[in-house]
Amino acid sequence: MRYFEILDQITVDSESGIMTLSLQNDPAEHPQLSMRREGAYIAISVRYGPLEIALRPRYEDLVRVLARLQPVEGLQTTRQVGTSQAYLAAGLRSDQTLVLRPTIVADATGYFSFNLALTPQIRRALYEWLSVEADF
Numbered sequence: 001m002r003y004f005e006i007l008d009q010i011t012v013d014s015e016s017g018i019m020t021l022s023l024q025n026d027p028a029e030h031p032q033l034s035m036r037r038e039g040a041y042i043a044i045s046v047r048y049g050p051l052e053i054a055l056r057p058r059y060e061d062l063v064r065v066l067a068r069l070q071p072v073e074g075l076q077t078t079r080q081v082g083t084s085q086a087y088l089a090a091g092l093r094s095d096q097t098l099v100l101r102p103t104i105v106a107d108a109t110g111y112f113s114f115n116l117a118l119t120p121q122i123r124r125a126l127y128e129w130l131s132v133e134a135d136f
Helices: 059-067 120-130
Strands: 005-007 009-013 018-022 032-038 041-048 051-055 079-082 086-092 098-107 110-113 116-118
Touching (some): 018 120, 051 086, 051 098, 059 086, 059 120, 098 120, 116 120
Parallel strands (some): 005 116
Antiparallel strands (some): 009 018, 018 032, 041 051
């Protein structure tokens, strides 16, 4: 079974336009996810210590994927945005927790991924920041 790190805090830097999701208790010791809009794209950085996955999917693709998520029992993620080598997998649990798995695929023998879960309150805040229209 996979272990998911729960992110329960959101901060937005109005000067830089960067939104960061982290853990309230000791955020430096846990993964952080940051996003910033760059024209038609959204820059995503997920880091833990010196490790980082950086993705740059199309903004409209990300918003469409998040807006269409529905809980599916037995599946952790049901949609993904990006390419087959670098993508953000997303899923919704029945308790409205958002699962995000930024992933870099090496080849058929392996991949590198962060397993993140956003609380329902943080999911709402993320959707508002991204202007995702969804039923809560």
